[in-house]
Amino acid sequence: MHNQSSEEQTRLGLVVSGSLARGVEVRLDASVSVEDMVVGRYVAIGGAKHRFFGIITDVSLETIDPNVAITPPDISDPYIAQVITGTTTYGKLRVLPMLTIGGDAASILEGPQPAKTVPAHFSEVNLASQRDVEIVFGAEDEKRFYVGTPLDMETKICLDIPEFVKRSNGVFGKSGTGKTFLTRLLLVGMLQKNAAVSLVFDMHSEYGWEGKTEKGYKVKGLKQLFPSKVAIFTLDEESSKRRKVSTDVVLRIGYDEIEPEDVELLRQTLNLTEASTQTVYQLAREFGDRKWLETVLNLNEDDGKQLIARLNIHDSTYRNLRRGLENLRRFSFLVPRTRENSVQRILEYLDRGINVILEFGRFDDFTAYILVANLLSRRIHAKYRENAEREMGGEVAPPRPLVITIEEAHRFLNTEISSRTIFGRIAREMRKYNVTLLIIDQRPSGIDGEVMSQLGTKITCLLDDERDIDSVLTGTAARSELKSVLSKLETKQQALIFGHAVPMPVVIKTREYGTAVSYKELGFLEAAELKKKTEKDMEDLWA
Amino acid sequence: MDIEQIKTQKPKIKDKFGSKIAEVIEASSAEFTAQCYKLDQAPPLGSLVKTRDKVSEIYGVVYNVVTHSIEPGRRVVARGENLEAEEEIFKANPQLSRLLITDFAVLIVGHVDGKSWHHHLPPKSASIHSFVYTCQLEEVRAFTQSLDFLSLLVNAKIPVSVDEVTGACLRYASQAHHDPQAFLVKAGKEMARMLSSDIQRLNSLLKRLK
Numbered sequence: 001m002h003n004q005s006s007e008e009q010t011r012l013g014l015v016v017s018g019s020l021a022r023g024v025e026v027r028l029d030a031s032v033s034v035e036d037m038v039v040g041r042y043v044a045i046g047g048a049k050h051r052f053f054g055i056i057t058d059v060s061l062e063t064i065d066p067n068v069a070i071t072p073p074d075i076s077d078p079y080i081a082q083v084i085t086g087t088t089t090y091g092k093l094r095v096l097p098m099l100t101i102g103g104d105a106a107s108i109l110e111g112p113q114p115a116k117t118v119p120a121h122f123s124e125v126n127l128a129s130q131r132d133v134e135i136v137f138g139a140e141d142e143k144r145f146y147v148g149t150p151l152d153m154e155t156k157i158c159l160d161i162p163e164f165v166k167r168s169n170g171v172f173g174k175s176g177t178g179k180t181f182l183t184r185l186l187l188v189g190m191l192q193k194n195a196a197v198s199l200v201f202d203m204h205s206e207y208g209w210e211g212k213t214e215k216g217y218k219v220k221g222l223k224q225l226f227p228s229k230v231a232i233f234t235l236d237e238e239s240s241k242r243r244k245v246s247t248d249v250v251l252r253i254g255y256d257e258i259e260p261e262d263v264e265l266l267r268q269t270l271n272l273t274e275a276s277t278q279t280v281y282q283l284a285r286e287f288g289d290r291k292w293l294e295t296v297l298n299l300n301e302d303d304g305k306q307l308i309a310r311l312n313i314h315d316s317t318y319r320n321l322r323r324g325l326e327n328l329r330r331f332s333f334l335v336p337r338t339r340e341n342s343v344q345r346i347l348e349y350l351d352r353g354i355n356v357i358l359e360f361g362r363f364d365d366f367t368a369y370i371l372v373a374n375l376l377s378r379r380i381h382a383k384y385r386e387n388a389e390r391e392m393g394g395e396v397a398p399p400r401p402l403v404i405t406i407e408e409a410h411r412f413l414n415t416e417i418s419s420r421t422i423f424g425r426i427a428r429e430m431r432k433y434n435v436t437l438l439i440i441d442q443r444p445s446g447i448d449g450e451v452m453s454q455l456g457t458k459i460t461c462l463l464d465d466e467r468d469i470d471s472v473l474t475g476t477a478a479r480s481e482l483k484s485v486l487s488k489l490e491t492k493q494q495a496l497i498f499g500h501a502v503p504m505p506v507v508i509k510t511r512e513y514g515t516a517v518s519y520k521e522l523g524f525l526e527a528a529e530l531k532k533k534t535e536k537d538m539e540d541l542w543a
Numbered sequence: 544m545d546i547e548q549i550k551t552q553k554p555k556i557k558d559k560f561g562s563k564i565a566e567v568i569e570a571s572s573a574e575f576t577a578q579c580y581k582l583d584q585a586p587p588l589g590s591l592v593k594t595r596d597k598v599s600e601i602y603g604v605v606y607n608v609v610t611h612s613i614e615p616g617r618r619v620v621a622r623g624e625n626l627e628a629e630e631e632i633f634k635a636n637p638q639l640s641r642l643l644i645t646d647f648a649v650l651i652v653g654h655v656d657g658k659s660w661h662h663h664l665p666p667k668s669a670s671i672h673s674f675v676y677t678c679q680l681e682e683v684r685a686f687t688q689s690l691d692f693l694s695l696l697v698n699a700k701i702p703v704s705v706d707e708v709t710g711a712c713l714r715y716a717s718q719a720h721h722d723p724q725a726f727l728v729k730a731g732k733e734m735a736r737m738l739s740s741d742i743q744r745l746n747s748l749l750k751r752l753k
Contacts (some may be wrong), residue, residue, distance in 0.1 A: 064739040073746050079724075080749050085732030088739065243647065 030086020236361020
């Protein structure tokens with residue numbers, strides 16, 4: 001397969017039939033090998049009045065007569081093989097027209113529009129040139145962030161970051177397909193384009209300081225690349241120290257910050273019964289929202305017995321609850337009292353436009369993750385909501401959009417609990433309060449369909465479970481076509497992007513991340529260069 | 544040209560310039576028959592010949608060559624039983640070359656009207672007694688630039704196998720092109736389109752083009 005140069009037009013064939021819903025059929029020219037055609041590639045179709053952009057969704061082998069298949073010609077003879085290729089036997093592509101650009105000046109200014117018709121019979125089909133791709137996706141600029149290149153091309157595919165952060169988004173893919181690398185890139189994009197400030201719940205401590213590739217070598221995290229714009233919060237100071245991570249804040253959460261809703265979400269992980277979770281509310285009413293947990297954990301056996309008698313709680317329910325809550329004691333970041341308000345601390349950083357990455361260290365189990373992510377997000381969301389309301393009243397400037405990144409999202413957003421967690425609400429309310437989610441998950445079928453349908457842009461690496469693929473493609477036009485593209489992605493460094501932030505679905509080879517050159521391209525300055533730059537800045541300042 | 548030479552002759556244009564070789568003795572809209580001026584000197588099977596009248600030049604493909612006695616009632620008899628070589632028969636019987644004649648049948652595949660080429664039948668059949676010429680290399684190349692004439696050839700109803708004639712014609716024409724193989728591939732593809740409903744026939748025809 002060859003890469004094309006920028007202006008070269010590679011003719012593929014002619015449109016012979018098709019429909020808007022199913023896509024058009026393209027008969028391949030004899031000179032084009034069917035083996036060079038891959039699903040997901042871009043083509044440009046020159047219609048009579050419009051130019052169409054489409055994506056190859058299927059490739060098939062056709063014969064002009066069924067007898068050919070029954071008694072194949074003698075293709076051991078190179079001459080016969082050459083003659084029948086493209087005549088008696090030929091390749092056929094199915095191309096889904098996605099966008100059109102009209103021929104007149106006004107339509108060119110308007111830019112690409114969704115295709116509402118198909119190109120006429122025998123329109124010429126070419127591989128999309130670099131220029132075509134640039135027209136559709138736009139060049140890299142102060143809003144657009146380069147995320148990767150289309151298959152077999154060197155053009156940059158750029159994501160409109162301000163548009164991207166307006167909705168909640170999802171990154172999906174099987175384990176080991178490059179979700180983390182992709183997410184790291186997206187975080188860098190949001191940071192670089194100053195479109196939003198991020199709060200990352202970093203379950204496996206791989207975004208902040210340092211991550212590892214599957215092959216075992218280390219890649220720099222956000223803090224190393226952008227030290228002044230990123231703060232690392234940690235729940236596990238010792239782990240951070242061992243990993244030699246320079247953390248900014250060690251986060252402690254007081255018992256008084258845990259509310260009954262938080263425990264309700266932990267029902268599955270703490271193995272609580274329905275009755276026990278109801279009891280939590282009862283206890284909170286009895287002792288007050290801020291004191292109930294500490295009080296319950298400090299009850300001795302006699303006090304406990306008195307309590308259950310007084311509140312008419314069943315003994316087994318109490319035991320179940322107590323056993324569950326005792327689990328929380330092993331989290332050293334949970335303390336009876338904190339000197340400072342953790343939420344406030346995070347908000348301070350976010351307000352200053354500094355991205356916060358919360359490392360979980362050794363507490364990388366779901367109980368800690370769900371508890372902390374949910375607890376913090378709820379309060380932060382409440383603050384943003386307050387601010388947004390004040391802004392409506394004209395008191396303050398609109399807050400900087402916040403993107404909360406969560407991993408293993410199906411734990412928060414499954415059908416059972418999505419309506420109760422804050423994340424379910426953020427996903428549904430979308431941008432009203434300037435808070436959106438970046439969901440990372442390997443099992444999208446576990447996520448509530450309602451939430452999935454609200455996601456603006458979906459970026460998905462290879463998925464092979466039928467249910468996962470279906471769930472990711474919910475609510476997308478041309479589902480079945482994208483399905484064939486999605487299931488044929490390579491296992492590494494390839495992703496399908498579709499939705500709000502891109503004009504049409506696109507398969508990309510993810511941008512390089514992890515090499516010295518890639519760091520430099522992302523704006524990272526080595527120490528010596530940084531010093532030089534600082535000196536120059538100072539000179540400029542005093543000049 | 545002796546018999547041995549004719550036997551080994553491949554359908555290839557040897558004469559650079561077209562020369563007068565025969566005369567039309569029978570003509571219809573789709574074909575004509577010409578009589579050679581010299582015994583056994585018919586153009587090869589499948590080669591392109593032309594005849595002209597005042598208005599146009601008519602091109603055709605040689606599809607059948609017959610050598611027979613000049614008198615229909617007199618059969619040719621074998622004469623070489625006691626001779627060493629075939630040539631000696633003619634030496635011993637010099638009258639033979641006058642008593643025998645060679646005719647060839649030509650399928651019309653196009654004409655030139657003024658300056659343009661037409662790959663379809665001419666409005667008027669060939670004039671009787673008009674001269675028949677072989678074609679020059681350039682003419683063959685120019686005529687076979689377009690392969691539209693193949694449909695006249697492939698669909699012809701003639702006593703000889705059409706596929707044999709078509710194969711011979713294309714092999715012959717390919718020699719006039721700078722890249723004979725490319726020409727044969729192009730012609731093969733054209734045949735594949737025309738014979739899309741008859742794969743067996745296409746297969747056997749393609750085998751003749753090698």
